[in-house]
Amino acid sequence: MAVNGWVGYEASAAVLTYLLENELDVKVEQKQIDEQPSWQGMNDGDIDVVVENWGHENLMKQYGPEGNDTVVDGGPNGNKGTLGWYVPKYLLEEYPDINTYQGVKKNAEIFKTAESGDKGEFLAGDPGFVTQDQGMINHFDMDLKIVYAGSEAAEITTMRKKYEDKKPFLAYFYEPQWLHNELDLEHVEFPKYEEGCADDEDDVSCGYPEYDLNKIFRKDFAEENSEAYQLLKNWKWSNEDQNVVAEMIAQQQLDPEEAAQKWVEGNKDVWESWIPEGAKS
Structure with missing residues (x-):
């Protein structure tokens, strides 16, 4: 699992890792890595999932169905x-x-x-x-x-x-x-993002787009359709959920695993539906 360099992503990764390991008995290897190299890692078979993707249409074109065909869109993760x-x-x-x-x-x-x-x-x-x-x-x-x-x-x-x-x-x-x-x-308000306004990285005439953040899977991992993949595919949570865990890590100085455990213990009604049917006790 790729872990990109901001605490919100770390919060998502911590909760998912905790659930995968404690509910499905799946060992998770987290890799601290920047955004673009994460996609190369999926292409090379070293990474299975990016859990918080911010756009990157160019990378999807390079590695997705129109390019190397090694990654697939995993759908929204619920964060705006x-x-x-x-x-x-x-x-x-x-x-x-x-x-x-x-x-x-x-x-x-x-x-x-x-x-x-x-x-x-x-x-x-x-x-x-x-x-x-x-x-x-x-x-x-x-x-x-x-x-x-x-x-x-x-x-x-x-x-x-x-x-x-x-x-x-x-x-x-x-x-x-x-x-x-x-x-x-x-x-700060800028002219609204429109298609093409940021194509020239040296001359950008608009603000940033709004994103429905999504997951990206290594294609072979998705096609295996394991219970781990199913949990990740089912997972969606809110900005508020992420902020609660991120604040525990960054502000309260809790270990990410401890923060994840605390959130999981108090929010079964949120995450229970992420667990694949065949894995529920």
């Missing part, structure tokens, strides 16, 4: 995904339009930091995340510099510190994400 730019809501008191791309462009200097020099800082997380931010900065001619925190956890630490100090910040972020329960963040 939003990517984009976020600012703290308290900035709207002094800069009422800062939650629009025009307002960000006009006030870019308020985001300056030592790391960004004479430009405003655009805070990003893991450089391995697939993003379109530089293309958006280029197209809208914004005086911004992308500064990578290095990981999701490091970005969250920076955002929380700035929020606590009531300092301006502009960040790449997303939902589902447990931090929204703690910080009041405003999503």
Whole structure:
């Protein structure tokens, strides 16, 4: 099972691993890996499933039925995904339009930091995340510099510190994400995503699309139709479910397996239907 580098994915993987191992007696090997290499891993037979896929139509074209024919769409996982730019809501008191791309462009200097020099800082997380931010900065001619925190956890630490100090910040972020329960963040409005608007990665004229997040399976794994595959295929949960487990891992510092066990013990009504009929006791 691929485990990509954000805590929401880790939460999903933890719960699924716990259920596979404790309800079906299936040993799960988790592989910490970035998004794009996960697809190559499925193509090579090293990975069976990606449990939270954000779009990646180009990778589906390369590895799916129109390409290598080694992966298949596993259907929605129940999560609704939003990517984009976020600012703290308290900035709207002094800069009422800062939650629009025009307002960000006009006030870019308020985001300056030592790391960004004479430009405003655009805070990003893991450089391995697939993003379109530089293309958006280029197209809208914004005086911004992308500064990578290095990981999701490091970005969250920076955002929380700035929020606590009531300092301006502009960040790449997303939902589902447990931090929204703690910080009041405003999503920056851009022109709505349309087909083709992000094809040129250096010149992106729109915001991010909205995603119905889905699962991707290695084709041979899906065709084997094992009980493990059936559980993963049946699995769907909400943003709220994921955020509960993710917050236990990131904020309460619980081990992922412990967080998964805690959620499973309190939510049998949610997960019981994921268990294949033949495996139910």
